[in-house]
Amino acid sequence: MTKLIALLLILAMAIQVIKPLGLPGLRRRMDFWRIALIAFGIWALALLSRDFLM
Numbered sequence: 001m002t003k004l005i006a007l008l009l010i011l012a013m014a015i016q017v018i019k020p021l022g023l024p025g026l027r028r029r030m031d032f033w034r035i036a037l038i039a040f041g042i043w044a045l046a047l048l049s050r051d052f053l054m
Contacts, residue, residue, distance in 0.1 A: 005046060009039035009042070012035050013032045013039075016029065017029055017032050
Protein backbone atom coordinates (compact mmCIF):
# COMPACT_ATOMS: atom_id res chain seq x y z
CA MET A 1 0.00 0.00 0.00
CA THR A 2 2.78 2.45 0.85
CA LYS A 3 4.49 1.77 -2.48
CA LEU A 4 1.29 2.60 -4.34
CA ILE A 5 0.84 5.82 -2.36
CA ALA A 6 4.45 6.81 -3.05
CA LEU A 7 4.11 6.13 -6.77
CA LEU A 8 0.89 8.13 -7.08
CA LEU A 9 2.27 11.09 -5.17
CA ILE A 10 5.51 11.17 -7.17
CA LEU A 11 3.39 11.13 -10.31
CA ALA A 12 1.31 14.03 -8.96
CA MET A 13 4.49 15.98 -8.19
CA ALA A 14 5.81 15.41 -11.71
CA ILE A 15 2.52 16.56 -13.22
CA GLN A 16 2.55 19.65 -10.99
CA VAL A 17 6.01 20.62 -12.27
CA ILE A 18 4.99 20.11 -15.92
CA LYS A 19 1.51 21.67 -15.74
CA PRO A 20 0.11 22.99 -12.44
CA LEU A 21 -2.99 21.18 -11.21
CA GLY A 22 -4.90 24.41 -10.48
CA LEU A 23 -6.21 23.27 -7.12
CA PRO A 24 -6.27 25.78 -4.25
CA GLY A 25 -2.69 26.04 -3.01
CA LEU A 26 -1.32 24.29 -6.11
CA ARG A 27 -1.60 27.00 -8.75
CA ARG A 28 2.13 27.54 -9.41
CA ARG A 29 4.80 25.08 -10.53
CA MET A 30 6.84 25.85 -7.42
CA ASP A 31 4.06 24.44 -5.22
CA PHE A 32 5.10 20.82 -5.84
CA TRP A 33 6.77 20.80 -2.41
CA ARG A 34 3.30 20.98 -0.83
CA ILE A 35 2.48 17.66 -2.45
CA ALA A 36 5.65 16.29 -0.83
CA LEU A 37 4.43 17.45 2.60
CA ILE A 38 1.03 15.86 2.01
CA ALA A 39 2.79 12.70 0.82
CA PHE A 40 4.90 12.56 3.96
CA GLY A 41 1.80 12.92 6.13
CA ILE A 42 -0.15 10.23 4.28
CA TRP A 43 2.82 7.89 4.27
CA ALA A 44 3.42 8.36 8.00
CA LEU A 45 -0.26 7.76 8.69
CA ALA A 46 -0.23 4.57 6.62
CA LEU A 47 2.87 3.25 8.38
CA LEU A 48 1.50 4.08 11.83
CA SER A 49 -1.84 2.50 11.08
CA ARG A 50 -0.09 -0.62 9.83
CA ASP A 51 1.87 -0.89 13.07
CA PHE A 52 -1.10 -0.31 15.35
CA LEU A 53 -3.62 -2.45 13.45
CA MET A 54 -1.47 -5.51 12.92
